[in-house]
Amino acid sequence: MTEEMKVEANELADDTAAEGTEKQTEQPENEAAGAGLAEQFDQIKSLKKGDIVSGKIVKVEDNQALVDIGYKYDGVLPVREMSSVHVEHAAEAVSVGQAVTCKVISINDEKEVLTLSKRAVDAEKAWQDVQAKFASGEIIEATVAEVVKGGLVVDIGLRGFIPASLVERHFVEDFSDYKGRKLRLKVKEIDREKNKVILSQKDVLDEEYEMKKQQIFASLQVGQELTGVVQRITPFGVFVDIGGIDGLVHISEMAWHHVEHPSEVVQVGQEVQVKVLKLDPQNDRISLSMKAAMPGPWELARDQIKAGEIVTGTVKRLVSFGAFVEIAPGVEGLVHISQISRKHIGTPHEVLQEGQQVKVKILEFLPAEKRASLSIKETEEPLAEQPKRKEHHEAVNNENVSLNNQGMTTTLGERLGDKLNKLK
Numbered sequence: 001m002t003e004e005m006k007v008e009a010n011e012l013a014d015d016t017a018a019e020g021t022e023k024q025t026e027q028p029e030n031e032a033a034g035a036g037l038a039e040q041f042d043q044i045k046s047l048k049k050g051d052i053v054s055g056k057i058v059k060v061e062d063n064q065a066l067v068d069i070g071y072k073y074d075g076v077l078p079v080r081e082m083s084s085v086h087v088e089h090a091a092e093a094v095s096v097g098q099a100v101t102c103k104v105i106s107i108n109d110e111k112e113v114l115t116l117s118k119r120a121v122d123a124e125k126a127w128q129d130v131q132a133k134f135a136s137g138e139i140i141e142a143t144v145a146e147v148v149k150g151g152l153v154v155d156i157g158l159r160g161f162i163p164a165s166l167v168e169r170h171f172v173e174d175f176s177d178y179k180g181r182k183l184r185l186k187v188k189e190i191d192r193e194k195n196k197v198i199l200s201q202k203d204v205l206d207e208e209y210e211m212k213k214q215q216i217f218a219s220l221q222v223g224q225e226l227t228g229v230v231q232r233i234t235p236f237g238v239f240v241d242i243g244g245i246d247g248l249v250h251i252s253e254m255a256w257h258h259v260e261h262p263s264e265v266v267q268v269g270q271e272v273q274v275k276v277l278k279l280d281p282q283n284d285r286i287s288l289s290m291k292a293a294m295p296g297p298w299e300l301a302r303d304q305i306k307a308g309e310i311v312t313g314t315v316k317r318l319v320s321f322g323a324f325v326e327i328a329p330g331v332e333g334l335v336h337i338s339q340i341s342r343k344h345i346g347t348p349h350e351v352l353q354e355g356q357q358v359k360v361k362i363l364e365f366l367p368a369e370k371r372a373s374l375s376i377k378e379t380e381e382p383l384a385e386q387p388k389r390k391e392h393h394e395a396v397n398n399e400n401v402s403l404n405n406q407g408m409t410t411t412l413g414e415r416l417g418d419k420l421n422k423l424k
Helices: 003-046 118-136 202-219 297-301 390-397 405-423
Strands: 052-060 064-068 075-078 099-108 113-117 140-148 151-155 159-163 182-191 196-200 225-234 237-241 246-250 271-280 285-289 310-319 322-328 331-336 357-366 371-375
Touching (some): 052 075, 182 202, 297 331, 310 331, 322 357
Antiparallel strands (some): 064 075, 151 159, 237 246, 310 357, 322 331
């Protein structure tokens, strides 16, 4: 055998050995692939009602979605099985490409119909979650799905109901704008047999309010001035939020002038300056004043009213010794009875009545002492001089009549003496 023949023989032997090695390598891979297909086939064959499967949304229609779970055909997820709350269209609850876990609720291989439920899986998991949060008092965040008679419905994996009285700390008349709003809730009551879950946002707000109240009460002092926001208006006053807690401004503390109704002065949402009058943590009360945070009427009138001026005022009160007249908003002065009229009067009621407009002269104005002395008669013309009595006038002009006491006595004595002489 030549050298060339030996080389060819060796190369042929090497190729044969390599092929044998490749065949040995391919055999396990083919066996593994076959085993995988067999396993998938076994899984497909074992799929039955009640099984929990995972898959991906591949198509969304109006009232259903198709789910690829790796089965020989896609499963159908009806819109009613997508959520524990009412869903009008499938697109509101799921989207293409979304991963979902579902429960097989029916399967018919002959008709290739596989019906799934996402709601059943979510509800089971949600019940466990809700029970744990009910025990711990943990807060749940959920979005309002429906506004129904008597309250709100949220989807927490199952249907949760919030009664109207447990939505806010205050009364809410209209809940129409709550749909889509995210709320922080606590589980108030659960009953799995009746599939009932009662939730409350009010409990969350109450707890936060109590914590904030203690902090605010600790930081407040009587006499402190604050900026607040009007929250509610009532006939007797307004409630003002001073940083998470409300204080009451009584109607008598809203302005220095008389207020018939708080709506004359403020409106809801308005920012106001207030002064703390009283703190009562035990009864959860804070008394505030708007007028105490404003310059007083006497301060405002200091540069407007001067002694000696004549101004127009309103009679506010009549008393036995005079009348109180308002000469500026919140500023009253006394017209003593002796200063009411140039004529003699027994009581102020003879010439004045409450509410009457009168002109007064400022006799004295002392804003620091909140005192003003006024006069009505000083604004009137002096009375005309009274004419002298006729008899008096004639007596003065009669030369036979003397107004001197001494003269009168002498004349009478003389006359009496003459008459006595004649009788002798």
